[in-house]
Amino acid sequence: MITRIEERLEEYKAEIDEAMILEIQQAAQKILSGELVGFPTETVYGLGANALDADAVMKIYAAKGRPSDNPLIIHVCDIEMAESVVELNWRARFLMDIFWPGPLSLVLKARETVPKVTRGGLETAAVRMPDNAIALELVRMAGVPIAAPSANRSGRPSPTDALTVKEDIGDAVSIVIDGGPTKVGLESTVLDVSGEFPVLLRPGGISKEEIEKALHIEVLLPFDGEAIKRSPGTRYRHYAPKIPLVLTDGSCSSLVDGKKWAWIGISEPEHSPHVKIIFRDVEEYAKELFRVLRVIEKSGAEIIVAQIPDETGIGRALKDRLVRASGI
Numbered sequence: 443m444i445t446r447i448e449e450r451l452e453e454y455k456a457e458i459d460e461a462m463i464l465e466i467q468q469a470a471q472k473i474l475s476g477e478l479v480g481f482p483t484e485t486v487y488g489l490g491a492n493a494l495d496a497d498a499v500m501k502i503y504a505a506k507g508r509p510s511d512n513p514l515i516i517h518v519c520d521i522e523m524a525e526s527v528v529e530l531n532w533r534a535r536f537l538m539d540i541f542w543p544g545p546l547s548l549v550l551k552a553r554e555t556v557p558k559v560t561r562g563g564l565e566t567a568a569v570r571m572p573d574n575a576i577a578l579e580l581v582r583m584a585g586v587p588i589a590a591p592s593a594n595r596s597g598r599p600s601p602t603d604a605l606t607v608k609e610d611i612g613d614a615v616s617i618v619i620d621g622g623p624t625k626v627g628l629e630s631t632v633l634d635v636s637g638e639f640p641v642l643l644r645p646g647g648i649s650k651e652e653i654e655k656a657l658h659i660e661v662l663l664p665f666d667g668e669a670i671k672r673s674p675g676t677r678y679r680h681y682a683p684k685i686p687l688v689l690t691d692g693s694c695s696s697l698v699d700g701k702k703w704a705w706i707g708i709s710e711p712e713h714s715p716h717v718k719i720i721f722r723d724v725e726e727y728a729k730e731l732f733r734v735l736r737v738i739e740k741s742g743a744e745i746i747v748a749q750i751p752d753e754t755g756i757g758r759a760l761k762d763r764l765v766r767a768s769g770i
């Protein structure tokens with residue numbers, strides 16, 4: 443039987459031309475010599491280093507200005523490589539079969555080969571197989587798992603194109619592979635499957651509902667405080683544009699207070715903003731959010747008013763990013 447993963451790998455071959463292969467080869471060499479590389483995934487652009495090389499991984503934290511207790515996601519090109527960094531269980535294998543390659547990071551007990559710095563000092567590590575031809579080929583050619591957070595300065599919106607990576611952290615990387623704009627636009631879902639029940643540590647590209655449908659059990663949400671303990675990254679302010687962002691599910695006139703304001707959402711605002719961006723649906727809202735935040739920053743608007751999406755499907759991840767961008 444041909445698995446979903448094998449099927450996707452066949453499709454990927456057609457997506458990469460000769461020139462790109464050479465670029466990926468160079469990038470793989472950089473990874474092996476302990477340097478950082480910017481590369482596309484289906485979610486956002488990543489800033490990668492050899493996950494097994496503590497010195498290389500340390501450079502990621504320095505380049506991003508990322509707190510060292512915020513663990514990184516380890517990118518692999520197949521299940522065998524995943525097994526070399528974490529201990530798999532039946533539930534993880536089942537989810538990998540269904541959702542990999544794809545935006546689902548699985549938190550599992552880490553093997554000793556994974557340096558502490560890669561996992562922010564935790565006993566677990568997050569692994570995922572990205573649904574992007576360039577990312578997978580990069581990991582395959584390097585032959586080592588690649589630790590990669592989003593390729594932005596810590597706290598800023600994640601980059602969804604190569605130019606933004608260069609603008610944000612260009613001085614820290616010698617290569618940024620340009621794979622065009624990313625497909626999903628929000629980061630992966632982080633699901634802890636190391637314990638008895640699956641726990642959603644961060645909503646993302648694969649929805650809670652999709653996971654529940656596959657597993658036939660409820661996915662738990664960590665209660666306040668527990669999320670921070672289990673997934674330190676959720677503690678930090680994230681995705682913030684340089685101007686304030688406020689959320690609304692209705693009227694916005696009281697929020698803008700005479701300022702030049704920008705509206706983002708899927709319906710029309712009640713009043714006339716300085717900049718208006720209306721998305722076709724919640725998927726497009728999610729895909730374009732980070733790019734649009736950076737565009738609005740440069741538009742002269744003084745405040746962003748964002749419509750709150752319904753908390754179903756990708757809407758849950760979108761709302762999570764909006765809330766964090768607002769600094770609530």
Ligand code: AMP
Nearest residue numbers: 513566567568591592672673674675676
């Ligand atoms: P980023 O690299 O910015 O996409 O963030 C990665 C996210 O995954 C952060 O929220 C981390 O806290 C989370 N994460 C990575 N590894 C683990 C782990 N071992 N346990 C819990 N959360 C993790």
Ligand code: MG
Nearest residue numbers: 591592600629
């Ligand atoms: Mg990030």
